[in-house]
Amino acid sequence: MENAHIVGRFDRDLNKIKDRILEMGNLVISQINQATEVMQNTDAAKVDRLVATDRQINGMNKDIHRRAERLIALRQPMALDLRQALSPINIAAELERIGDHAKSTAKRSHKLAAPPKDQEAMQITCQMSGLVQTMLADILVAYTNSDIEMAAKVRARDLDVDRLNKAAFAAGLRGISQDPAKAETFVHLILLARNFERVGDHTVNIARHVHQIVTGEDLKASA
Amino acid sequence: MTKPFIAARAVNVFYGANQALFDIDLDIEANKVTALIGPSGCGKSTLLRSINRMNDLIAACRFDGSLQIGGQDVYAPAVDVVALRAQVGMVFQKPNPFPKSIYENVAYGLKIHRLATSKREMQDRVEWSLKSAGLWDEVADRLDEPGNSLSGGQQQRLCIARTIAVQPKVILMDEPCSALDPIATAVVEELIDSLRKDYTIVIVTHSMQQAARISQRTAFFHMGKLIEVGHTKDVFTNPQNEQTQNYITGRIG
Numbered sequence: 001m002e003n004a005h006i007v008g009r010f011d012r013d014l015n016k017i018k019d020r021i022l023e024m025g026n027l028v029i030s031q032i033n034q035a036t037e038v039m040q041n042t043d044a045a046k047v048d049r050l051v052a053t054d055r056q057i058n059g060m061n062k063d064i065h066r067r068a069e070r071l072i073a074l075r076q077p078m079a080l081d082l083r084q085a086l087s088p089i090n091i092a093a094e095l096e097r098i099g100d101h102a103k104s105t106a107k108r109s110h111k112l113a114a115p116p117k118d119q120e121a122m123q124i125t126c127q128m129s130g131l132v133q134t135m136l137a138d139i140l141v142a143y144t145n146s147d148i149e150m151a152a153k154v155r156a157r158d159l160d161v162d163r164l165n166k167a168a169f170a171a172g173l174r175g176i177s178q179d180p181a182k183a184e185t186f187v188h189l190i191l192l193a194r195n196f197e198r199v200g201d202h203t204v205n206i207a208r209h210v211h212q213i214v215t216g217e218d219l220k221a222s223a
Numbered sequence: 224m225t226k227p228f229i230a231a232r233a234v235n236v237f238y239g240a241n242q243a244l245f246d247i248d249l250d251i252e253a254n255k256v257t258a259l260i261g262p263s264g265c266g267k268s269t270l271l272r273s274i275n276r277m278n279d280l281i282a283a284c285r286f287d288g289s290l291q292i293g294g295q296d297v298y299a300p301a302v303d304v305v306a307l308r309a310q311v312g313m314v315f316q317k318p319n320p321f322p323k324s325i326y327e328n329v330a331y332g333l334k335i336h337r338l339a340t341s342k343r344e345m346q347d348r349v350e351w352s353l354k355s356a357g358l359w360d361e362v363a364d365r366l367d368e369p370g371n372s373l374s375g376g377q378q379q380r381l382c383i384a385r386t387i388a389v390q391p392k393v394i395l396m397d398e399p400c401s402a403l404d405p406i407a408t409a410v411v412e413e414l415i416d417s418l419r420k421d422y423t424i425v426i427v428t429h430s431m432q433q434a435a436r437i438s439q440r441t442a443f444f445h446m447g448k449l450i451e452v453g454h455t456k457d458v459f460t461n462p463q464n465e466q467t468q469n470y471i472t473g474r475i476g
Contacts, residue, residue, distance in 0.1 A: 006409035007436065009416065073459045074435045 010075045017067045017088045018144065021095070024060040025140040027053065028095050029133050031102035032199065036129040039109040039192060040117060050106040057099040064092040083213045090209050091143065094202040098136070101195045101202075108195075112188055121171040121189040128164045128196035131157065135203045143210050151210040154203060161200035168193035228253035228423045229274060229393065234288035236269050236278065243269040245447045247288070251440075256415060256424045258434035258455065261444035261470065270444070271395050271427045275311035276304050292393060309336050312386035316398040318378030320370030320385075325362050328370040328381055329353060332389040348388060355421075356384035357414050376407025380414060387418070394418065396426040400433065412437050431471050435459045443467045 005011055031053060038046050068088045071077070077085045109115070116122050135154050142150035172190040176183045208219045227250030234247040244266045251257045259267035269278065276297060278284040290297045297307060309332070320328050329349045332338070339345035349366075353359040358380045362373070370381050379399060386394055396415070400408040415424060415437050428434050434441050435455060442452040443464070451464040462468045469475045 006406065007413045007416070009436070070456050070460055074456060076432050076436070 005081075007075075010071070010077065010081065013067070013071050013075065014081075014084055017064060017071065020060065020064050020067065021088055021091055022140055022144065024057060024064065024092060024095050025136060027057060027060070028099050028102065029136050031057070031099055032105075032129060032133055032136070032196075035102040035105040035109065036126060038106045039112075039122070039129075040115050040126065042110060042112070042115060044110065047106045047110050050103055054099050054103040058096060061092045061096040064088050080213070080216075083216065087209050087213050091206050094205050094209075098199050098202045101199050105192055105195045108188055108192055112185060116182075116185055116189070119171070119175060119186075119189065121168045121175060121186060121193065124164050124168040124171060125189060125193045125196060128161055128168070128193060128200075131161055131164070132196050132199045132203060135161075135200065139203055139206050139210065142207070143213075146210070146214050148211050148214050151207040154207045158200045158204045161197055165193050165197035227251055228293060229425070230289075230291045231270070231273075232289040232291075234270070234273065234286070234290060236266070236273060236287070237283075237285045238281065239283040243447055244273075247449050249442060249449055249452060251423065251425060253423045254419055254421075255439040256419050256426060256437055257440045257442065258438035259425065259427045259442050259444060260429075260431055260434045261450075262475070263429075264446075265444040266447040267427045267442075267444045268397060271397055271425060274393065274395055274425065275308050275313060276302075277313065279304060309389045310391050311393040311395060312389065312391040313395045313397065314379070314382050314386055314399045317402050318375055318382050320373070320378050320381050323370060324367050325353075325370050325373070325381060326366040329384050329388050332385060336389050338389055352384040352388040353381075355387055355418070356380045357410065357417075358384055374407070376403050376410055379403060379407070379411055383411075383414065383418075387422070391422065393423045393425065396424065398428055399426065401429065408433075431459075443470060445470070 031050060034046060034050055037043070038050070068085055071085045072082075075081075075085070135157050138150060139154045141147070142154065169190055172186040172193075175186040175189075212218055229251035231247050231249040234244055234249075235242065236244040247266075247270060249270070259271060261267050272278045273286055273290060274292070274297070278286065286298060292311065296302070321331060323331065326349055329352050330339075330345055333345055333348055339348055350359060353362060358377060361377060370378065373381060379402075383394075399415075400411050403411060412433065415426070418424065426434075426438065438455045440452065441455045441458040443450045443458065443462075443466070445466055451458065451462060451467040453463070458467065459471060462471060466475070
């Protein structure tokens with residue numbers, strides 16, 4: 001915020017929490033990226049690393065929660081400040097859930113005997129991964145800059161994610177009917193696509209939080 | 224905890240037949256703000272006033288136990304109380320500038336303790352004190368005006384400038400913001416935060432929110448007893464004692 005408080009501690013403490021959110025967000029994006037790599041090329045060691053990093057992400061969520069709780073107890077924020085102090089709790093929880101989906105993607109990918117790279121459902125799922133990673137990166141920027149227009153654009157892009165998810169589902173179903181012996185692979189692909197669809201939804205939730213910080217309006221309630 | 228700068232051991236204080244403090248053991252760290260909180264009559268102000276022997280001024284008051292500042296026993300017979308109070312300054316609830324000019328208010332302590340050897344040095348130290356108290360820019364061109372011509376918040380910062388002019392080691396504050404509006408309070412709170420790098424600060428406040436905002440350690444008193452002391456962040460998020468929890472959440476007091 002441009003207007004600094006007379007008492008600088010609130011801003012300093014809040015900025016530290018914001019830094020943690022960005023750190024956590026970047027780690028989550030990297031997890032999605034690596035999970036997508038595992039989806040395309042089986043790599044057991046990478047899956048193990050992803051699972052370990054997810055524990056680190058869970059710890060970051062708890063740390064952010066603790067810092068926000070302390071900020072509220074010690075600095076008694078009001079109005080915009082209160083929303084700024086509460087939002088890290090919600091945003092970190094969304095990032096933590098996104099982290100879970102990245103982990104789940106990696107573990108499910110590991111079950112695929114051979115990554116069916118040439119399948120349409122796989123190609124669409126990879127496209128979804130790229131899209132949600134960009135959305136996440138953009139929403140972290142929107143959060144940092146309190147940019148609600150950028151947040152609105154991120155929310156709008158989720159329609160593309162949903163559209164791709166439907167396309168992946170249809171492609172998966174076609175695959176099953178054409179080659180029933182590979183039904184299990186196609187079900188995995190459909191569920192992998194759904195993981196990214198869920199990531200998109202959590203990203204939209206973060207975008208709503210950004211909107212609420214700035215305006216005080218709860219988009220979920222008014223939807 | 225690092226070595227305490229102020230150490231109270233088995234402190235009992237009586238006003239005549241009434242006992243105000245019971246067996247207080249409290250360590251106060253250097254360069255931190257320690258807040259003493261608790262309901263009226265809990266003994267927090269009594270303890271604060273014991274640190275620079277302000278209670279000596281009350282005839283029926285009796286101190287028992289030990290209180291050391293920087294390893295020196297405050298209640299040793301040889302202690303010069305005037306010198307002690309130069310080392311342990313105090314800021315009161317109501318701003319109480321002397322009926323003198325802004326300049327003279329700050330120069331007063333320097334004069335009686337003979338801490339400036341020349342007029343130039345005196346001027347420098349007055350300026351330094353007013354700058355340290357965040358007041359210089361507001362009064363630099365009106366140093367000859369009476370101290371009580373300033374606003375309440377400015378008067379309180381003038382009192383803080385007067386206190387730090389003699390370069391004490393400890394600053395005691397007894398409800399320093401209770402007569403100030405929220406903006407003047409925020410200015411003084413920010414000042415307190417900046418002063419702690421050079422001084423050990425002990426503050427009594429009725430405002431738990433203020434204690435939470437400005438202190439690093441908090442001690443909760445109830446009926447003359449020290450109930451809990453710890454890092455402020457812990458006391459206000461996860462107090463260990465039920466009485467503390469009840470007080471800070473507005474259930475007793």
